[in-house]
Amino acid sequence: MSQFRTLDDADLRGKRVLVRVDLNVPAENGRVTDRTRIARILPTIREIADKGGRAVLLAHFGRPKGGPDEKNSLKPVALALAEELGRPVAFVPATVGDIAHSAIGSMKDGDVVLLENTRFHAGEEANEAGFVDQLAALGDIFVNDAFSAAHRAHASTEGLARRLPSHAGRTMQAELAALARALERPERPVVAVVGGAKVSTKLELLGNLVTRVDVLVIGGGMANTFLAAQGKAVGRSLCEHDLLDTARDILAKAGKCRIVLPVDAVVASEFKAHAPSKTVSVDAVGPDDMILDIGPQSVAAVKAVLEAARTLVWNGPFGAFELQPFDAGTVAVAQEAAALTLSGALVSVAGGGDTVAALNAAGAADGFTYVSTAGGAFLEWMEGKVLPGVEALRL
Numbered sequence: 001m002s003q004f005r006t007l008d009d010a011d012l013r014g015k016r017v018l019v020r021v022d023l024n025v026p027a028e029n030g031r032v033t034d035r036t037r038i039a040r041i042l043p044t045i046r047e048i049a050d051k052g053g054r055a056v057l058l059a060h061f062g063r064p065k066g067g068p069d070e071k072n073s074l075k076p077v078a079l080a081l082a083e084e085l086g087r088p089v090a091f092v093p094a095t096v097g098d099i100a101h102s103a104i105g106s107m108k109d110g111d112v113v114l115l116e117n118t119r120f121h122a123g124e125e126a127n128e129a130g131f132v133d134q135l136a137a138l139g140d141i142f143v144n145d146a147f148s149a150a151h152r153a154h155a156s157t158e159g160l161a162r163r164l165p166s167h168a169g170r171t172m173q174a175e176l177a178a179l180a181r182a183l184e185r186p187e188r189p190v191v192a193v194v195g196g197a198k199v200s201t202k203l204e205l206l207g208n209l210v211t212r213v214d215v216l217v218i219g220g221g222m223a224n225t226f227l228a229a230q231g232k233a234v235g236r237s238l239c240e241h242d243l244l245d246t247a248r249d250i251l252a253k254a255g256k257c258r259i260v261l262p263v264d265a266v267v268a269s270e271f272k273a274h275a276p277s278k279t280v281s282v283d284a285v286g287p288d289d290m291i292l293d294i295g296p297q298s299v300a301a302v303k304a305v306l307e308a309a310r311t312l313v314w315n316g317p318f319g320a321f322e323l324q325p326f327d328a329g330t331v332a333v334a335q336e337a338a339a340l341t342l343s344g345a346l347v348s349v350a351g352g353g354d355t356v357a358a359l360n361a362a363g364a365a366d367g368f369t370y371v372s373t374a375g376g377a378f379l380e381w382m383e384g385k386v387l388p389g390v391e392a393l394r395l
Contacts, residue, residue, distance in 0.1 A: 338367025
């Protein structure tokens, strides 16, 4: 982490510390339903408060249109955060201006406040200099602990980092260290597992990975497009037939990167849980079949790849993991990766919403070296793109 200042480099006592966090959590009827992202930011908040800093939290929530609205207020999130933090979190019903200044001015060392949704202001997403000035006036130090928002050049992610002395929070620090270990300075062989529904959403990802990893395992609905590109019938499976030439180009340009595709599949005639299914070779998919998971031979082949690997990067499930029994392939590979990681044989980094959900369902997430809760930011990092919120923190 020598490229970034961290909390180890910050003098926090008595300072107003603006902390960009990710509190864009699932909620229903004013109650937070999943506190995973809240749990991730607790170490940074506690450390700032314990060292005598005055933690002023900045976050967005939802997609408000045209200004403040009650549905997208962070007020209910402040209650959940206080419960998880085990100390009071004062909610401030403003992001900037006199109300925010007054609330922050009355803080004592160790206090924590949460300001209202940054996206209630058009200047946030536009990264307007005037809004950055208003935010910067509220603090002495900036800490970014929201890697998940680092792919956006917003006022509270990129703008502030260029206006105040800036540091990576502990979650940001852990994320950057894990990602560097996975693709920037990996132990080889490096394996990437890429799944999900569509090739079209991951073209840049695949193009970047074939130049950086030793083995690329393709699963999920996108694998069907590659199978069809090889002339195999895929029945009624999800398949982007307009991208067959693109798939062929990726296969042709892989060079030293070995691409692994399914050799057998679990098929059904209906897309629903517990639909009657059977396992067939990928050369024997019928016209009414839908490929909904990889088969046991494919699972064995992927396990063999992992056993020979030293580093794994994973984004996307192998099949319709949300429907039993079509979660079996994803579960089996996830548990193998977790076991290899826990044995010390593998460094494993995974990310993306569906991926996190699948690993949690498999009971394997805790076995991975690092599981990123970032969606778009994780994907853009895998694509090799520059993340503005990260770049602004570099020394």
